[in-house]
Amino acid sequence: MALTKADLVDTLYEKVGFSKKEATDLVELVFSTLKQKLSEGKKVKISGFGNFVVREKRSRVGRNPQTGKQIEITARRVLTFRPSQVLRSQVNTALDGRPITPDSARGIEGSGASMKDRAEVNRRPSGSGSEPE
Secondary structure, three states: OOOOHHHHHHHHHHHHOOOHHHHHHHHHHHHHHHHHHHHOOOOEEEOOOEEEEEEEEOOEEEEOOOOOOEEEEOOEEEEEEEEOHHHHHHHOEOOOOOEOOHHHHHOOOOOOOOHHHHHHHHOOOOOOOOOOO
């Protein structure tokens, strides 16, 4: 489930004690300030969270993949987000405090799966159509 502006308003209302109107005004003010600064081409740095950066992309020649015809891709501005090390670390840590491993991401770790079960998950088809012996 995605976090919405309404969720942020509710959190401010419940945890900080702002009225719903004050919380709504604060959330709107924060987002309008972020949008304004980014539309001006400024970098937005939020400590412990990350950086929003507007990059200028030049026009370039591309190809229509269906026809192969060359087309010009116009110059534009793109918004990028680079998470901070703090956020990156928090996202990549499992809920119980252990780092996420490839096995835990597949739901194998701690599930009582045997080494054979783990091998089955990690086995890749050879491409020849026959199963390995």
